[in-house]
Amino acid sequence: MGSQADWNSFGGVVTSLLDGNAVAIAITALIAFGLPVLLHLVFYRSAASPPSSNFLLLGPSGAGKTSLLSLLEAKSSLSKKPKSTHTSQSSTLTVVSLPPSVPTASNRFRSVNDPSLKDVSRNPVKYRLRDTPGHGKLRWEQGVSQLLSMSKAKDVKSKLRGVIFMVDTAALSEDEVLRDTAIYLHDVLLTLQKRALNKGKASLKTAMEIPVLVAANKQDLFTALPPNSVRERLVAEIDRIRWSRSKGLMDASADAAVGDEDDILGTEDTPFNFKLLKDEIGLKVDIIGGAVRDDNSDDFGSGVRKWEEWIGMCL
């Protein structure tokens, strides 16, 4: 055996590789077993199954969407405190993990002692949250169109599990803000309603209602309205918007369009309210109070606990 193979010349290297010495065998074995492992690591590490449940954050500018996002992000990455935020110009998609203490809908019927619940605390449930800019100019382009595309998506990965509509309850007592918020909410609900109605005609298989959470933010402020009052105001305002929309002018593009019967949110004759929306169309709207910024308690993010529970119930 050419154990003293000469490794200097090219021919020598080839010869010693081919005549079966220990080094060559070791290298071959390494490549043969290592390469698949390596490939696996490269491809599957990077694409480590993104969580399949998506949530969309909507709401007018200044309601606290980005703040909520950065708070949840900070919570799931165990960093000290959430970053401060400014007005957004583009939307972002991030993976957020649900705290293990929050129950999820899929674990609803498990007993407390179920061992799989312990598994959850080690490997928390993850979901994706998309933040959208709330500025009037960007709302349509990035908020509602996002809602449309996500709610229509066929594949499981981009399926929308719920919409979180942020509301600034402290500013809602002003007419301007209330009107703006209500118009946006109206448009969102209308989009979802159209989808729900179309779904009835289409295949029932994909029909899955998208619940809406109206997150009444900034409950920590003194001037904040309680969630019930928020509901009342929003309902009254949406009712008015519905009325003026039905009376308003047509858009320039509506010439050729056929008469849109389902352009009115809810049913035409009865006054609008969220309960009717649920009964007749199957669109569930919850209003839950909370606060992204809560200075009183030591552990930050306790104000969003209820929203997280809502998210958990959608998973």
Added chain:
Amino acid sequence: MLEAFEILTTSGVVLWSKSYAPVGPHIVNSLINDVFIEEKVRPQNPATSGTSPIYRKEKYTLKWKRVKDFNLIFVAVYQSLLHLGWIDKLLDNISTIFIDLYKNEMRSARARTIEYPFDKYFDQQVRELEDNTGAATETLVDDVEDKKDPFVSSDNGGPPPPPVPGLLPAQLQAAPGVATSDEGTPPRSTENSRPSTPNHILAAKMGPGGRLSRRARKSANANTNVSSGEESARKGKAAKAGKKMRTWNADGLADEDTGEILDYSATPDDVGVGVPSPAVEDVTQESMGRRTGKGQFVLKDLGEEVHSILENADSEKAKSTSSGFMGSGFNAIGGLLRNIVGGKVLTEADLEKPLKTMEDHLLKKNVAREAAVRLCEGVQRELVGKKTGNFQSVDAALRIAMESSLSKILTPTSSLDLLREIEAVTSPTNKQQTPRPYVISIVGVNGVGKSTNLGKICYFLLQNKYRVLIAACDTFRSGAVEQLRVHANNLKELSSRENVGEVELYEKGYGKDAANVAKDAVEYGAANKFDVVLIDTAGRRHNDQRLMSSLEKFAKFANPNKIFMVGEALVGTDSVMQARNFNHAFGTGRNLDGFIISKCDTVGDMVGTLVSMVHATGIPIVFLGVGQHYGDLRGLSVPWAVNLLMR
């Protein structure tokens, strides 16, 4: 003094910030709203002026820099009273350093949650730049600044683009270092290009003074603390930095061909000999003693690191420009391929031709030249440095960007719901407010269709069962009142037939002051419980100062809830000036509330006037007139308009 510095992403998260005084978040928010989203304030072209754009809010001045690759915005906030010339430099340097340091973090998914320990780098930069300018008195700072700016811009503006602004501080920084060793050098080449005033030399000398004492202090501390391995590692880096600086110089020399630049590189050459040697001394001293002072020394160390980063970035830039000449053949082929396959990083040269085509296309659609140029510039600013998607050509990328920027410009900030607003004014929910009629007045150039559109709006309101008063305030043109009377009679007939609202004409004949008539009409409307008062005005040329000035009085007397301007879709370039002049005619604090674009049915898909008018003022379009009948009034649908424009 700098008030605050923030690094934020376009998605709104502040990655890092430092504030010297509390600055409310609304300051930066209004920057984002006004400049980036609504584009109310248009920055002057940064490429030509060589400085960062400025935005003023309350007592603060904001300067910013966008880095598109990472979607970052660097914002510096300072008091408007102060003249801080080094802010531009600071923005440039900080953005370079930050991106160089956290490149990998920015690409990762966790970019928004991790902490960025950037304070020390920032402090170092601020101190350095302040030292450069602030060593002398306040007036001197201004003086130096004024001279430095043209210097920098001339540096940038030269036909061959190798020079790099970031280099400047490094040299200015390095220069004082030499001054300690060699007193003869101060009036050296960097100053040579400026008019040599004694002040500069003074400033240059004072800098090293402070540095010297610091170094002295440091060496005094040198024996107190135990040095860590990391420290010495960094030292190695520092030494390397010195070496790099020299190699770059060799490169630079090869590239440069202007005399000024040559001057430049001569200085660092001197420095290259002068500076590293004390640095090396320092290192050996401390490694001998195994001890080092933390405070000031780390600072100095940082300085080296920072400079090496800046220089690397500069040399890379220089390299890329030089290779642009050399390997252009290969690049061209690659570029062609990429144009088809996608994944091409767009440059200005790539965009030039498609942008020109796009501009022509917009002009053909009757967009005013000014608006078309601005749109194209905006799109160019957005696209340069971006990568095209897979299998996406430059044209397609441009098209998408243009579509989104068109829809951005046309989409109103808050949508107008006229009926809802009328409701709020005429029957307020709040008990304190007394119900009053909702007043809408309509202005415009002669013959654009003011009265016709007034008739259409009136019809629309009548359909919603309002009581409408039409006030004929065109007391000038003969037949104007009669024309309105015809409309009023027609509408009366129509509404009685359909049993909807009521309409009445309020007129005082000809020759009266329009403002007084309008005021009386509103009072009459309030007394007789009308819901809406529609005021028609005389058509006037927008560049006739005398006629336009009467509008201010009119706005004060009638105090309309809404002033709509009627513009015709047929008008071309003039639309910009029309919109602008009418917008300014109502005095301070009162603007137009919306445009009605008439005669849209006559232009087909050439609806560019929509864009021109909104571009000029930022005021939304509320109605479109699309025909001869009372019912031919439409709201604006942005996708429809964008679709027509891009066809």
